[in-house]
Amino acid sequence: MGCAALLGCGRQAGAFAPPQQRSLDLGPDPGTVGSFVAMDDPLADQYIVRDISSDRGYRRWAFLHPEMRFRVKDASHLNFAAEFALPEVTFKVTGPVTVSCAVNGRPLGSMRCDRAGDWRFEKPVPQGLVEAGKDIHVTFEASPRWISPDDGAELSFFLHSAGFTQ
Amino acid sequence: MREIASILFGALFTVSLAIALGSLLISRLKIELCRLEAQLFALLAGSGILSFLVMSLCMIHGARRGIFQWGGATVIALAVWKGHGRPKRRELPAVPLTWIAGFAAVFLAFGVYYLVNALAPEVSPDGSGYHLGNVARMWRNHGFVWDYHSMYAYLSQGMEMLFLVAFTFGKHSAAALVHLVFLLALPLLLVCWGRRFGFWKAGFFAATTMIVSPVVARDGAAAYNDLAIVTLIFAVFYLLQVWDEIRQDNLLILIGVLCGAAYAIKYTAFLALPFAMGWLLVGCGWHTGRLARLFLPALVFVAPWVVRNWVWVGNPTAPFLNAWFPNPYYHPGMERIYTESLRHYYNIKHYWQIPLELTIRGGLLESLFGPVLLLFPVALFALRSRFGRRLLLAALVFALPAYMNVGARFLIPCVPFLLLAMGLAMTEIPGALALLAVFQAFLCWPAVLSSWCAPWAWRISTFPLQAALRRQSSDEYITRWIGDYALKRQIEAWVPSGEPIYTFAGRPEAYIDRDIVTSYESTLGNLAHAILWTPQAYLPDTQQHFKMLPVTTRGIRVVNMSFSDGFWTVAELRLYVKGRELSRATGWRISAKPNGWEAPLAFDNSYATRWSTWQAMSPGDRIQVEFPAPETVDEVVIECQPSDGARPRVEVLQTGGRWVPVTDTMEVVKAGPPEGIRRAATRDLKALGFHYILLNESDLLYDDVSKNRPFWGLTELAKANGAHFYHID
Numbered sequence: 001m002g003c004a005a006l007l008g009c010g011r012q013a014g015a016f017a018p019p020q021q022r023s024l025d026l027g028p029d030p031g032t033v034g035s036f037v038a039m040d041d042p043l044a045d046q047y048i049v050r051d052i053s054s055d056r057g058y059r060r061w062a063f064l065h066p067e068m069r070f071r072v073k074d075a076s077h078l079n080f081a082a083e084f085a086l087p088e089v090t091f092k093v094t095g096p097v098t099v100s101c102a103v104n105g106r107p108l109g110s111m112r113c114d115r116a117g118d119w120r121f122e123k124p125v126p127q128g129l130v131e132a133g134k135d136i137h138v139t140f141e142a143s144p145r146w147i148s149p150d151d152g153a154e155l156s157f158f159l160h161s162a163g164f165t166q
Numbered sequence: 167m168r169e170i171a172s173i174l175f176g177a178l179f180t181v182s183l184a185i186a187l188g189s190l191l192i193s194r195l196k197i198e199l200c201r202l203e204a205q206l207f208a209l210l211a212g213s214g215i216l217s218f219l220v221m222s223l224c225m226i227h228g229a230r231r232g233i234f235q236w237g238g239a240t241v242i243a244l245a246v247w248k249g250h251g252r253p254k255r256r257e258l259p260a261v262p263l264t265w266i267a268g269f270a271a272v273f274l275a276f277g278v279y280y281l282v283n284a285l286a287p288e289v290s291p292d293g294s295g296y297h298l299g300n301v302a303r304m305w306r307n308h309g310f311v312w313d314y315h316s317m318y319a320y321l322s323q324g325m326e327m328l329f330l331v332a333f334t335f336g337k338h339s340a341a342a343l344v345h346l347v348f349l350l351a352l353p354l355l356l357v358c359w360g361r362r363f364g365f366w367k368a369g370f371f372a373a374t375t376m377i378v379s380p381v382v383a384r385d386g387a388a389a390y391n392d393l394a395i396v397t398l399i400f401a402v403f404y405l406l407q408v409w410d411e412i413r414q415d416n417l418l419i420l421i422g423v424l425c426g427a428a429y430a431i432k433y434t435a436f437l438a439l440p441f442a443m444g445w446l447l448v449g450c451g452w453h454t455g456r457l458a459r460l461f462l463p464a465l466v467f468v469a470p471w472v473v474r475n476w477v478w479v480g481n482p483t484a485p486f487l488n489a490w491f492p493n494p495y496y497h498p499g500m501e502r503i504y505t506e507s508l509r510h511y512y513n514i515k516h517y518w519q520i521p522l523e524l525t526i527r528g529g530l531l532e533s534l535f536g537p538v539l540l541l542f543p544v545a546l547f548a549l550r551s552r553f554g555r556r557l558l559l560a561a562l563v564f565a566l567p568a569y570m571n572v573g574a575r576f577l578i579p580c581v582p583f584l585l586l587a588m589g590l591a592m593t594e595i596p597g598a599l600a601l602l603a604v605f606q607a608f609l610c611w612p613a614v615l616s617s618w619c620a621p622w623a624w625r626i627s628t629f630p631l632q633a634a635l636r637r638q639s640s641d642e643y644i645t646r647w648i649g650d651y652a653l654k655r656q657i658e659a660w661v662p663s664g665e666p667i668y669t670f671a672g673r674p675e676a677y678i679d680r681d682i683v684t685s686y687e688s689t690l691g692n693l694a695h696a697i698l699w700t701p702q703a704y705l706p707d708t709q710q711h712f713k714m715l716p717v718t719t720r721g722i723r724v725v726n727m728s729f730s731d732g733f734w735t736v737a738e739l740r741l742y743v744k745g746r747e748l749s750r751a752t753g754w755r756i757s758a759k760p761n762g763w764e765a766p767l768a769f770d771n772s773y774a775t776r777w778s779t780w781q782a783m784s785p786g787d788r789i790q791v792e793f794p795a796p797e798t799v800d801e802v803v804i805e806c807q808p809s810d811g812a813r814p815r816v817e818v819l820q821t822g823g824r825w826v827p828v829t830d831t832m833e834v835v836k837a838g839p840p841e842g843i844r845r846a847a848t849r850d851l852k853a854l855g856f857h858y859i860l861l862n863e864s865d866l867l868y869d870d871v872s873k874n875r876p877f878w879g880l881t882e883l884a885k886a887n888g889a890h891f892y893h894i895d
Contacts, residue, residue, distance in 0.1 A: 026843075030877055
């Protein structure tokens with residue numbers, strides 16, 4: 001033992017081949033967002049800036065001026081898409097609703113929804129409107145909105161999902 | 167009632183077997199001892215022998231109930247048969263009955279209190295943690311578990327070997343009872359010493375003061391090993407003086423056995439052997455035959471533990487001296503952190519606090535010895551006599567390990583010597599010793615003690631009779647003391663057998679039927695700890711770019727050129743040519759010094775893992791890659807959390823095998839934190855084999871996990887008493 005202590009003969013590690021390479025694409029961290037989100041995603045709250053209900057579920061109410069934020073890794077050839085629904089109960093009151101959308105404050109387009117049910121809004125994003133790696137703010141406007149007779153709350157539509165695709 | 171019977175049988179069987187083995191040895195050696203002495207030394211020597219035999223069985227996975235049962239019964243029967251008809255040993259010199267009666271009253275009263283505590287389910291931190299955790303693991307596997315790595319598994323486990331026999335029959339409480347037997351043997355040995363050498367008053371005083379001492383009581387009534395150590399050390403001292411008197415060389419063999427057994431129980435008791443050898447050298451000069459009689463038996467008991475660790479871990483002294491004996495299982499840096507944490511009690515602001523803490527308060531040094539020990543300077547008066555000088559020398563020598571850990575229980579080995587020296591110093595003062603012993607006994611009676619010591623001092627504070635008799639549910643009792651025990655059922659239901667669980671804090675391993683990997687106990691634990699801590703502490707948000715003229719080479723390495731106390735870490739090391747990263751080919755050979763085993767972590771493309779020196783930086787530390795064929799490189803990039811004090815330099819391998827420095831100029835670029843780092847951490851933890859994590863609310867990581875659980879990819883399976891149990895999705 002004494003000799004061993006003098007020699008310090010522990011084990012030698014040797015050399016290794018490179019290990020399996022790990023993926024770096026692991027999604028967001030707290031405070032960061034991706035390019036697309038469904039409302040039942042556990043991280044959906046990260047994407048909501050304002051006026052979208054916080055109840056966790058398959059769809060959420062969009063209120064007066066709904067606003068969301070996203071980030072993309074590549075800003076070329078992007079489409080923006082949103083899936084939403086107009087419930088029968090509000091449609092009966094409002095009639096046809098026009099939903100418009102703006103990206104970073106610039107209008108992207110609008111669509112007229114003339115029945116109750118599911119709708120999909122999809123438009124190409126003009127080149128240069130968004131930058132990779134930076135927050136992209138998306139706002140929606142619905143007109144007319146359903147106004148609650150009880151408390152005056154204004155409801156636009158039920159949002160299912162929204163985001164940028166390539 | 168059956169459970170109580172099993173517990174008592176387990177403990178009694180183990181102790182009887184030890185006494186039987188010891189008796190056979192003492193008879194064989196024909197050592198002249200008095201009756202009570204012979205019985206006590208038989209217990210101690212036999213414990214060493216039994217521990218050695220069980221250790222041998224553990225090496226070959228032969229530690230089984232049947233072997234213990236029938237082998238033990240045979241040995242006991244043999245000892246009884248051999249002892250039959252043997253001439254009676256003489257008695258120790260008589261002493262006044264009043265002293266015997268007084269001591270017996272204290273011994274019985276405190277003994278019953280301790281017995282009830284030992285009989286109750288084991289709830290001590292180390293007992294329910296690693297002491298019996300190791301025992302339970304060995305019991306499940308019939309021996310040492312070679313693929314389970316923990317610093318506590320590398321320590322010599324002589325006491326755990328005795329616990330294993332008792333545990334086989336009576337589980338946890340039987341093991342605690344075996345330790346209690348050593349606690350009860352020590353005062354008897356002190357009384358014997360006093361009677362044999364003519365200092366019976368000092369002997370009774372030391373025995374009484376010792377047995378009622380709060381730290382001695384708490385430790386001795388739990389599945390620890392400190393009381394076994396102190397009893398063995400005192401036995402060595404005792405026999406050395408007997409040898410001085412009778413010069414019977416066979417006695418040296420017995421002393422050697424006790425020295426070896428002491429090391430086998432705890433490393434810190436290694437001092438017993440040099441102490442005994444020094445005694446011999448001073449007493450009779452160099453005498454090879456005598457030294458061999460002492461040294462060789464000790465070696466028989468020491469060597470198996472040394473050899474086991476050398477073969478198993480690559481370090482005969484594991485878990486210490488890892489810088490001398492590098493190995494993939496325990497980092498030198500972790501050893502430094504661990505030993506420094508034991509050496510410093512951060513609430514102690516001044517050395518003058520220590521005597522008061524050790525004798526009266528007990529809150530800052532874990533426990534206390536009782537107020538009479540405050541008179542310890544009186545022991546200096548014992549320097550007037552030869553015995554006094556010897557006692558004080560022994561007190562000094564066996565107090566040395568306390569330098570490494572100033573907790574009260576690390577001072578227990580020196581206290582019997584100190585108390586005897588105090589006894590010698592005051593023996594002529596009429597009534598003083600009796601008065602002090604009664605005073606100590608009264609103040610240390612558990613109910614009285616709780617009224618004056620620090621409330622959090624480690625001590626026996628209850629008389630858990632209902633739990634001891636199993637009239638109170640064991641689960642309920644254990645949960646009251648160990649909160650996370652409440653998760654036992656959920657853990658065992660969720661975690662498949664054989665799967666490990668990761669935890670930052672120690673857990674009651676003895677009760678959870680799964681392997682628990684604790685952060686600080688192994689390199690694997692360290693790695694998992696570092697991975698989980700990445701978002702808070704090790705975000706590799708800095709790139710160090712080393713640019714150079716294109717060079718075609720068979721190897722590149724980055725070498726540190728400075729000394730620093732910190733660790734040098736590299737999360738990723740990337741090589742570039744013309745701005746394009748060289749893809750990492752399977753033919754590359756990656757290595758590092760020190761901690762070469764973790765070099766691949768700098769080449770796995772994960773920001774949650776990193777290579778670290780895991781010891782203080784020194785010039786020549788390096789991480790390198792060699793290519794199967796020459797490659798052209800013009801830039802080396804280290805991605806890391808910068809290490810204070812590191813001064814890296816890039817070197818290339820020339821034809822002929824010489825490494826030549828090319829640049830030590832780096833451009834530092836703040837890259838920002840990588841995304842998905844939490845998810846990367848749990849992914850890499852899974853790759854290490856962990857699917858389950860236990861977190862305490864007091865763990866620093868808990869806040870982040872509780873706020874950002876979806877980002878970590880964790881699902882909470884259960885929680886209880888501040889402990890949370892997660893599954894990695």
